[in-house]
Every structure is written in structure tokens, then in C-alpha cells.
Amino acid sequence: TQLLEQSPQFLSIQEGENLTVYCNSSSVFSSLQWYRQEPGEGPVLLVTVVTGGEVKKLKRLTFQFGDARKDSSLHITAAQPGDTGLYLCAGEGAAGNKLTFGGGTRVLVKP
Amino acid sequence: DVKVTQSSRYLVKRTGEKVFLECVQDMDHENMFWYRQDPGLGLRLIYFSYDVKMKEKGDIPEGYSVSREKKERFSLILESASTNQTSMYLCASNVGGLAGYEQYFGPGTRLTVT
Numbered sequence: 639t640q641l642l643e644q645s646p647q648f649l650s651i652q653e654g655e656n657l658t659v660y661c662n663s664s665s666v667f668s669s670l671q672w673y674r675q676e677p678g679e680g681p682v683l684l685v686t687v688v689t690g691g692e693v694k695k696l697k698r699l700t701f702q703f704g705d706a707r708k709d710s711s712l713h714i715t716a717a718q719p720g721d722t723g724l725y726l727c728a729g730e731g732a733a734g735n736k737l738t739f740g741g742g743t744r745v746l747v748k749p
Numbered sequence: 750d751v752k753v754t755q756s757s758r759y760l761v762k763r764t765g766e767k768v769f770l771e772c773v774q775d776m777d778h779e780n781m782f783w784y785r786q787d788p789g790l791g792l793r794l795i796y797f798s799y800d801v802k803m804k805e806k807g808d809i810p811e812g813y814s815v816s817r818e819k820k821e822r823f824s825l826i827l828e829s830a831s832t833n834q835t836s837m838y839l840c841a842s843n844v845g846g847l848a849g850y851e852q853y854f855g856p857g858t859r860l861t862v863t
Contacts, residue, residue, distance in 0.1 A: 647789060671851070680753070680839055680854025681792075726791060736807065737852065739784075739791035 641665070642729055644740035651717055652748055659712045659725050659743045667729035670703055670710045671737065675724040684712075717747045752776070753855040755840055761861045768827040770858050772840030779844060781823035782852065783807075783815060786837040798823055830862045 645660045661670070669688045673681035685694050687703035687710060694701045698721075700713040714721055724744050728737040756771035774781065780799050784792040784807075794807030796815040804815050812834060816824045823842075827834055837859050841852040 642791075644791075678758075678856065680841070680856055681852075682854070683851040686851070728792075736794060736797065739793070741789050741791040 642727055642738055642740035644725075644727060644743050646743060647741065648744045648746075650746040650748065653718055654716050655747075657714050657717055657745065659727075659745070660709070661711065661727035661729075661740050662709045663729060664708065665729070665731070666707050667731060667738075668707070669730045670707075671728045671730070672701055672710070672712055673726045673728065675726060675742075676722075681724075681726055714745075717745075719747045719749050721745060722747050753840055753842055753853050755838075755855040755858050757858050758856060759859050759861075761863065762827075762830050763863055764831060766827075766830050766862075768830050768860065768862075770825040770827075770838055770840075770860070772823045772825070772842075772855055773821055774823075774840075774842040774853070775821065776842065776853070777820065778842035778853075779820075780842060781817065782841040783813075783823065783825045784839045784841065785809070785834075786839055786857070792839060795825065830860075832862050834860065835862045836860060 642663045671686045672684045675681040685701045690705045690707045692703045698715045702711050724742045726742045727740040753774045782797040783795045786792050793809050798804045798817040814826045837857050839857045840855040843850045843852045
């Protein structure tokens with residue numbers, strides 16, 4: 639069974655600060671997705687990374703896929719209260735068809 | 750816009766009851782998924798379906814069954830609800846092929862079994 643470990647589990651920061659969320663595994667994934675989930679809603683896709691070493695930017699969010707495709711990180715620059723939510727990473731195995739989700743990182747950005 | 754709807758946002762059932770959770774998607778997606786979400790555990794796949802009447806077990810299928818009689822509808826059934834099935838249940842769908850395509854989620858059903 640492929641496992642994805644996210645750290646930290648919870649992060650509370652002030653508006654304007656930076657933060658990084660990590661997603662690690664001992665398994666190789668063919669792609670990795672990051673989702674954000676707000677209270678009372680289902681997760682919504684932020685980005686998919688496919689190539690080892692790939693870096694994608696989405697406004698103030700920077701996503702990186704590790705060279706070996708076993709880990710990923712999400713960095714938020716100058717966080718805003720609207721960034722508050724549960725961030726989930728999800729890896730697609732070689733067999734496809736299924737995603738393995740990490741445990742999630744709950745981010746709270748205080749004004 | 751893709752829309753995935755779930756029949757109930759909140760549900761309270763008694764131990765031993767049969768429970769039906771319904772999910773409908775309006776984008777003609779081939780794949781549909783049922784997850785449960787528990788704090789610190791992320792989303793765990795219960796069952797998925799890649800076509801009408803087709804189903805495959807996910808990582809935690811015990812105590813659950815599913816039905817997909819129509820392409821747009823995927824039902825999760827708890828034959829005899831137990832307290833350890835108290836959880837948030839999320840339905841998702843995506844286009845055919847690999848699940849690496851974006852999954853679209855419903856808002857979730859929070860089920861409490863007493």
C-alpha cells in the first residue's frame with residue numbers, strides 16, 4: 639500500500655507570513671495533485687505535477703515535485719486569510735485509476 | 750461547470766440500520782468514487798466504478814457496498830450501520846482513463862451512527 643505523509647498536520651500563521659507544507663512517501667508516484675478543502679465543501683484541485691523536479695506556480699502558491707517523484711511541497715508566499723483551509727496531497731500510482739491521499743494539513747491564516 | 754451532488758449534507762442513523770448515500774454527477778464522467786474522510790487520515794477510498802454496473806474495491810471496502818445502475822449515479826450502501834462508520838463521506842467523479850485527471854468532489858455527507 640502506498641502511503642503519503644503530510645507535515646505539519648496543523649499550521650497557524652499571521653497574514654503576510656510564508657508557509658510550506660510537505661508531502662512525503664517512500665513510493666514513486668506517476669503524478670501528484672494538491673487539493674484545498676474549505677469547511678462544508680469537497681476538495682478542489684489546485685494543481686497536478688507530473689515530471690520529477692517540476693515546479694508550478696499559481697499566484698502566491700508554488701508547488702514542487704521531487705526529482706524522484708516521491709515527495710512534493712507547497713509553499714505559500716505572503717499568506718492571506720483566504721488561504722485558510724485543509725490542504726491535501728494525492729498521488730497517482732503506476733497502475734492508475736486510484737489516488738492515495740495524505741492526511742492533510744490544516745492551515746489557519748489570522749488577519 | 751461540473752457538478753457533483755450528494756443526497757444529504759447531514760444524516761443521523763441508528764446502529765444496525767441500512768443506509769443509502771446517493772451521488773449524482775452531471776458531466777457524463779465514466780469514473781466515480783466514494784471516500785470517507787476522518788481527521789488526520791485524509792481521504793480513504795472505499796469503492797470506485799469506471800462504468801455502469803462495474804465496481805472495484807478501494808482500500809477500505811469492508812462494511813460497504815455500492816451500486817451503479819446509471820452512469821450519472823453512484824450509491825454507497827451501509828448494510829448494517831455501525832458506530833465506527835461515523836464519518837464524512839465524499840463522492841467524486843472524473844473522466845475515463847487514469848484517475849490522475851482532476852477529481853470533482855461533492856460537498857460531502859456527514860453521517861453519525863448512534
